[in-house]
Every structure is written in structure tokens, then in C-alpha cells.
Amino acid sequence: MKRLWTTLALSACASAVLLFGLPSSVATAGGKPVRAPMPDAAVTFDLPAGQACTFEVTGVPVVNREFTTTFPAGPNGDVKVTVDGLLIERLTNVSTGKAIVLNVSGPAILVYHADGSISGTAYGPSLLHLSPTDVPPGPIFVVNYGRIVATITAGGQFIVQSRFGPEFNICRALS
Numbered sequence: 001m002k003r004l005w006t007t008l009a010l011s012a013c014a015s016a017v018l019l020f021g022l023p024s025s026v027a028t029a030g031g032k033p034v035r036a037p038m039p040d041a042a043v044t045f046d047l048p049a050g051q052a053c054t055f056e057v058t059g060v061p062v063v064n065r066e067f068t069t070t071f072p073a074g075p076n077g078d079v080k081v082t083v084d085g086l087l088i089e090r091l092t093n094v095s096t097g098k099a100i101v102l103n104v105s106g107p108a109i110l111v112y113h114a115d116g117s118i119s120g121t122a123y124g125p126s127l128l129h130l131s132p133t134d135v136p137p138g139p140i141f142v143v144n145y146g147r148i149v150a151t152i153t154a155g156g157q158f159i160v161q162s163r164f165g166p167e168f169n170i171c172r173a174l175s
Contacts, residue, residue: 031072038066043087046094052129052141053171056094059127062101063088077114083107089127093174100173102143116154123147128167134158142167 040061047057066085073079084107092099108122122128125145130138135157146165152158 033069033071035067035069038064038068038083038085038087040064043089047129047141050139051131052139053093053174054139055096055171055174057141057170057174058092058094059089060092061087062090066105079112081110081112083110091170091174096174098174100170102168102170104143118152119150120152121147121149127170128160128163130158130160134160136160139171141170143170 043059043061043064043066045059047053047059049056064087066083066087069082069084071080071082085105087103087105088101089104090099090101103125104127106122106124106126108120108126110118110120112118122144123146125143126148128140128142128144128148130136130140132138144163144165144167146163148163149161150159151161
């Protein structure tokens with residue numbers, strides 16, 4: 001999983017675009033933006049214990065009406081992808097079965113850079129998952145109701161530049 005934050009928030013999550021890499025529609029767009037529904041598989045996840053919470057957490061969409069819009073590459077090779085629509089996720093503590101249902105619709109803007117890095121900004125209710133190797137280090141798993149600005153380096157390190165707004169602690173709610 002490239003990054004849950006960008007998978008879901010960047011669910012705008014968010015979003016799945018990062019999970020699967022740059023959409024193939026970029027090559028076939030013919031110079032026009034391509035809008036496509038977000039597949040359920042892109043917003044379904046299983047996070048092992050210690051990666052987001054001290055326990056294993058799964059997420060499945062309850063309502064998925066999210067879309068990605070992929071824009072043609074700019075002169076510098078950057079490709080912009082927006083994620084918008086409605087995404088409601090069921091998050092479950094696998095060991096206890098306790099579950100919560102949350103709106104994590106975002107939206108988000110992602111930019112795939114020619115060097116292999118990805119930058120993104122998520123607004124509104126967006127999932128943020130930080131593992132122990134991220135900056136800042138996790139485990140952290142929250143819904144952020146403000147704005148998150150982050151980068152994934154070409155080497156795969158997830159770095160949060162800023163995050164603003166109230167947050168809902170998913171691990172605490174599922175404990």
C-alpha cells in the first residue's frame with residue numbers, strides 16, 4: 001500500500017490513485033481531463049497492529065461516490081489528480097469487532113511529479129494515517145476536519161508539512 005493517507009484522503013482521501021500509481025487514463029486522455037469513479041478496492045484496507053493503532057484496523061466503503069479527475073501532464077511532467085465526491089467508511093477493530101462509520105469525503109488534490117514524488121493537499125474530513133517510519137512518526141490514525149499538506153518522496157517516505165483543524169482519534173474511538 002503506497003500510502004493510506006493518499007489512498008483515502010487523500011479519501012478525499014484522499015486517494016486510491018496513489019495506491020495504484022498514476023492512472024493509465026493519463027496516457028489516453030488526448031489532452032483532456034479524465035473523470036473516473038473511485039473503485040471500492042481503492043478505498044478498502046487492512047492495517048496491521050502497530051501501523052495505525054495498537055490493534056489491526058480494517059476499512060470498507062459503506063457509500064462510495066468518489067471520483068478522480070486526472071489532468072494531462074504539464075510541461076514539467078507533473079500530473080494533477082483531484083478526488084471529490086462522497087465516501088463513507090466503516091472502520092473496524094478486528095480484535096474486538098467494534099466499528100464506527102465516518103464521512104471521509106475530503107476533497108483532495110494530488111500532484112504526481114516527474115521525479116516520482118507526490119504532493120497532496122486534503123481538505124475537510126480526510127483520513128490521516130502515519131506509520132512509525134513517517135514524518136512525524138506514528139502510529140497515528142485520525143480524521144482531520146481541516147487541511148493536510150503532505151509529500152511522498154520518490155523513495156516512499158511520507159512527510160506531513162502541515163495539518164490544521166480539529167481531529168477525531170480513530171484508535172481511541174475503536175478501543
